[in-house]
Amino acid sequence: MQGNNINSDLKTFIKLAKEFLKEEGKDFPGEYISPKEIGDKIDVSLNDTPINRHEFERALKKIIIATPKTSSKLFFNQLFGGRHSKAVLGDLLAVLLNNSMATYKIAGPQVAIEKEIINKIGSIIGYNKNFLGGTFPTGGSMSNFMSLIMARDQYDIEAKNLGNKKNLTIYACENAHYSIGKNASFSGIGRNNVRYIKSNKHGEMNVGALENKIEKDINLNKTPIYVNTTVGTTVLGSFDDIEKIAIVCKKYNIWLHVDGSYCGSVIFSKKYQDLIKGINLSNSFCFNPHKTLGAPLSCSILLVQNKKHLYNSFSNEADYLYQTSDDSYNLGKVSFECGRRNNALKFWTLWKSIGKKGLSKMIEHEFMLAETAKNYIKANSNYQIYNSKPSLSVCFNYKNFEPEELCRKLYEKNKLMISYGRFKKNKFIRLVTVNSSNTEEDIYQMFKTLENFAEQNKNVLRRT
Numbered sequence: 001m002q003g004n005n006i007n008s009d010l011k012t013f014i015k016l017a018k019e020f021l022k023e024e025g026k027d028f029p030g031e032y033i034s035p036k037e038i039g040d041k042i043d044v045s046l047n048d049t050p051i052n053r054h055e056f057e058r059a060l061k062k063i064i065i066a067t068p069k070t071s072s073k074l075f076f077n078q079l080f081g082g083r084h085s086k087a088v089l090g091d092l093l094a095v096l097l098n099n100s101m102a103t104y105k106i107a108g109p110q111v112a113i114e115k116e117i118i119n120k121i122g123s124i125i126g127y128n129k130n131f132l133g134g135t136f137p138t139g140g141s142m143s144n145f146m147s148l149i150m151a152r153d154q155y156d157i158e159a160k161n162l163g164n165k166k167n168l169t170i171y172a173c174e175n176a177h178y179s180i181g182k183n184a185s186f187s188g189i190g191r192n193n194v195r196y197i198k199s200n201k202h203g204e205m206n207v208g209a210l211e212n213k214i215e216k217d218i219n220l221n222k223t224p225i226y227v228n229t230t231v232g233t234t235v236l237g238s239f240d241d242i243e244k245i246a247i248v249c250k251k252y253n254i255w256l257h258v259d260g261s262y263c264g265s266v267i268f269s270k271k272y273q274d275l276i277k278g279i280n281l282s283n284s285f286c287f288n289p290h291k292t293l294g295a296p297l298s299c300s301i302l303l304v305q306n307k308k309h310l311y312n313s314f315s316n317e318a319d320y321l322y323q324t325s326d327d328s329y330n331l332g333k334v335s336f337e338c339g340r341r342n343n344a345l346k347f348w349t350l351w352k353s354i355g356k357k358g359l360s361k362m363i364e365h366e367f368m369l370a371e372t373a374k375n376y377i378k379a380n381s382n383y384q385i386y387n388s389k390p391s392l393s394v395c396f397n398y399k400n401f402e403p404e405e406l407c408r409k410l411y412e413k414n415k416l417m418i419s420y421g422r423f424k425k426n427k428f429i430r431l432v433t434v435n436s437s438n439t440e441e442d443i444y445q446m447f448k449t450l451e452n453f454a455e456q457n458k459n460v461l462r463r464t
């Protein structure tokens with residue numbers, strides 16, 4: 001029988017962590033196990049009786065070694081990957097501390113940490129420091145949801161009591177994240193009232209088409225309340241023109257949200273400022289340090305131009321909870337959750353240790369890796385590229401191999417974790433350079449791995 005002993009389990013943690021890191025350093029992102037085999041290969045069964053310490057550790061080791069290695073040099077699958085050790089350190093401490101971020105009474109200095117990050121980011125993006133507010137929602141989807149609720153309540157403060165009375169409509173680029181549709185459904189606005197605006201060939205929202213659609217809806221007695229712009233679209237990694245869209249939003253008095261979940265970390269870089277020009281004109285902005293800055297999942301930050309909207313939409317008077325005086329230190333007043341995990345400390349430990357300069361270096365390094373990949377592709381006639389503007393996504397095909405199948409086989413054969421995407425009529429492999437620990441050499445190695453695999457299997461792989 002094993003006891004509840006934190007000191008001994010921390011030793012177990014170190015031991016397992018070392019084994020895991022050794023495994024992660026190998027030349028493949030993990031050993032593929034099909035869903036059908038998983039029950040036979042890995043014992044996840046729960047039983048009535050305890051197991052001894054030795055068997056417990058053995059079972060745990062097997063499970064962690066079999067789990068996909070998202071910090072492997074060969075993991076390019078999703079819009080996150082890699083880790084910064086200082087962020088990991090902060091998150092491990094957050095687990096140990098186990099505060100809830102609802103009130104000052106339970107979180108103490110952790111509240112000041114969250115507020116410091118929000119204030120610093122607010123000033124970087126040019127929100128007025130006397131009004132700005134923010135919170136750490138559970139992720140980008142939730143950040144987008146909260147921004148939509150604030151937009152709805154700004155338009156009609158009674159909506160939260162009486163429900164939506166008007167025919168509300170909201171707008172996003174056709175390439176916007178799928179959470180926009182879900183959030184329309186959750187908010188009572190309805191999926192059919194999302195207007196997906198066509199994009200240009202770079203995947204950016206067509207601003208003329210946006211304005212036309214708004215005009216049309218107004219003429220139909222609809223009420224446009226919210227425009228979602230994306231900085232870093234999920235597939236192409238393209239940037240909507242915030243400045244131009246802001247002019248339209250101002251003209252029609254519409255809430256402008258900037259979804260920077262993927263590439264919003266460019267706020268830290270001077271070099272790439274132009275990609276987010278006009279961000280200071282938005283009503284809200286979110287970005288995910290868990291995507292591009294090596295913070296463990298999840299870490300998403302929502303900034304609001306005027307904090308009164310956060311209070312209007314999310315403060316629920318609960319006196320039993322808020323027993324200390326200064327409301328601005330009771331973060332539960334502006335959050336969706338009641339008990340809320342501390343997702344701020346990991347970003348603070350990262351920022352504190354490497355400075356804003358270090359954050360800037362991380363994101364600029366990732367752009368450089370994307371550039372390296374693009375140059376490699378352009379110099380090699382076996383490749384075709386599908387996006388040309390600065391972006392952390394590099395969309396390409398190799399020869400005429402069918403991309404979906406190629407990605408699946410690379411994964412099943414333990415070579416590489418990478419995924420495919422679609423834009424307009426094209427389907428392609430999407431490389432995302434979001435792991436700032438990767439080097440240029442790692443990117444070349446990725447191409448070599450892909451090419452060798454395709455050549456060795458050219459007789460069985462499908463062609464387009």
Ligand SMILES: *Cc1c(COP(=O)(O)O)cnc(C)c1O
Pocket residue numbers: 079138139140141142176177179230232233234259260261262288298300
């Ligand atoms: C990933 C992503 C989201 C969702 O963020 P989660 O933290 O995964 O919920 C939203 N918008 C864009 C553009 C994204 O790339």
